[in-house]
Amino acid sequence: MMKNSMVFFNGDYLKKEDVRISPEDRGFLFGDGVYEVIKTYNGKMFEFEAHLSRLKNSLNGLEIQFEQFIELESICRNLLNKNELSDQDAAIYIEITRGVAKRSHCFPEEPVTPTVYMMANPCPSTRKEQEKGVKILFKPDIRWARCDIKSVALVPNVLATQQAKQKNAVETVFIRDGAVTEGASSNFFALLDNVLYTYPQSHYILSGITRKVVLELCPKIGIKVKEYPVLESHLDKADEMMIVSTINEIMPVIQYDDKKVGNATPGPVARKLQQALREKLSML
Ligand code: PDD
Numbered sequence: 001m002m003k004n005s006m007v008f009f010n011g012d013y014l015k016k017e018d019v020r021i022s023p024e025d026r027g028f029l030f031g032d033g034v035y036e037v038i039k040t041y042n043g044k045m046f047e048f049e050a051h052l053s054r055l056k057n058s059l060n061g062l063e064i065q066f067e068q069f070i071e072l073e074s075i076c077r078n079l080l081n082k083n084e085l086s087d088q089d090a091a092i093y094i095e096i097t098r099g100v101a102k103r104s105h106c107f108p109e110e111p112v113t114p115t116v117y118m119m120a121n122p123c124p125s126t127r128k129e130q131e132k133g134v135k136i137l138f139k140p141d142i143r144w145a146r147c148d149i150k151s152v153a154l155v156p157n158v159l160a161t162q163q164a165k166q167k168n169a170v171e172t173v174f175i176r177d178g179a180v181t182e183g184a185s186s187n188f189f190a191l192l193d194n195v196l197y198t199y200p201q202s203h204y205i206l207s208g209i210t211r212k213v214v215l216e217l218c219p220k221i222g223i224k225v226k227e228y229p230v231l232e233s234h235l236d237k238a239d240e241m242m243i244v245s246t247i248n249e250i251m252p253v254i255q256y257d258d259k260k261v262g263n264a265t266p267g268p269v270a271r272k273l274q275q276a277l278r279e280k281l282s283m284l
Contacts, residue, residue, distance in 0.1 A: 006082040008075050008118040013082060016119065025115055026098040030105075031153030033097030033115070034058035038076065039123060039246045043086035044284040045076060046246075047209045054150065054207060055094065061149035063107070064098050066114045079120035091123040091247065095152060126248055130274060133254030133266045134170040136243060137163060138232065141174030141181050141204075148203050157184040170251075171243050176204055179229035183243050186251070187211035190230045191240035191269050200227040210244040217276045223269055235259075240267035250274045 009019045026032035036055050039046045052069060059066050072094065080086045097115040101108035143156045160172035161184045171183045181199050182188050187208040189198045196218060199205050218225035230238070241253035241261050250273045252266030261267075 005119065005121065006079065008079060008116070010113075010116055013078065019117070021115070021117075022100040024100050024103060026101060027095065027115060027152055028097075029103055031151060031155075032062065033095055033152045034062060034064070034150050035093065035095040035152050036150060037246050038092045038094070040076075040080060040085070040090045040092060040120075041281055041284055042088065043080055045073075045092070046281065046284065047213065048073060048076070050209045050212060054209070055096070057148070057207075058150045059096065061146060062098070062151070064096065064114055065111070066096055066116075068116075072118075075118055076120070079118060083120050085120050085122060089123045089125060090120050092118065092120045094118045097152070123247065126251065129170070130249060130251055131266070133252040133264070133270075134243075135168060135255040136183070136241070136253050137167055137169045137172045137257055138175055138180070138235070139163065139172045141176035143174070146203050147182070147205055148201075148207060150206055160184040169255075171248075173243065173256075175232050178232050180232065180235070181205050181229075182208070183245070186243035186245035186248055188230070189214065189242045189244065190235070190238040191267065192230070192234060192238055194224060194239075196223055196225045196240075196269060197228050197230045198225070199229050208245060210246055210249065213277065213280070214244055214250065214273060217273060217280070221272055221276050223272065238262075240269050242270050242273070250277055 005016050006013050007016045036051045038051045076092050095117045099112035099114045101112050139160055164172040171186055173183045173188050174181045180188050182205040189196050201207050215225060239262050243251045250270060252270040254261050254264045
């Protein structure tokens with residue numbers, strides 16, 4: 001972590017250690033807030049509009065009244081400049097909570113101003129892992145049924161990621177009602193009979209920006225893709241698997257639990273998608 005990094009908090013640019021968050025912030029008390037993580041490549045934001053639109057959906061989902069969307073882009077740019085991140089890869093974090101109010105499970109009686117916290121940090125490349133491929137675990141989806149809202153209430157995701165780490169895996173991917181939904185912080189794709197499948201957009205998954213980009217890239221590069229659930233019982237028939245996210249980009253999965261995927265090396269479809277994404281990024 002950078003020393004003295006400059007962050008944005010409720011209208012001001014401050015040193016991170018100077019931020020004071022109220023113990024009555026509803027984000028702290030209830031996890032009553034939403035967030036976004038945006039990747040920047042050499043100072044250029046990737047899919048900013050898509051992140052903004054998802055942020056609006058998340059805020060609507062929690063009925064948090066926030067209007068200053070127009071300011072967010074310039075705050076992102078200012079954070080990159082202030083932290084000297086304009087010529088490297090970085091990740092911008094945006095969190096908006098319902099604000100500060102006396103603890104009550106109901107929304108505050110009087111309208112309160114949402115708390116806004118934003119930071120930008122260097123984002124180390126995951127290229128090495130993308131070359132080699134990674135291991136994942138599959139576990140039951142113990143999350144709530146509104147995973148389309150990017151809520152900061154992430155305890156199930158935290159527990160699942162820790163379980164993965166303890167088994168030398170990078171991610172836990174969830175299974176609900178016998179079908180693979182998504183990872184703790186990524187979306188999941190599997191190749192069966194030359195068709196790439198991913199769980200349909202619904203309340204059970206986050207509408208991932210990288211997932212959206214993959215769905216757009218596939219037809220352009222001759223990959224058949226379907227938004228259709230992959231059954232747990234079909235996992236052993238998958239020729240390829242990948243997890244995709246802002247940070248992971250397109251990460252081939254070469255092992256799940258104690259089983260190999262294909263011949264335990266990244267497959268041709270993952271390679272093609274990585275290449276297509278890199279070309280898209282080079283045009284930013
Ligand atoms: N996670 N599903 C979940 C549950 C996620 O938390 C994420 C992203 C994704 C992938 O979405 P995207 O392609 O827009 O990054 C899918 C972020 C990066 C995080 O929690 O840090």
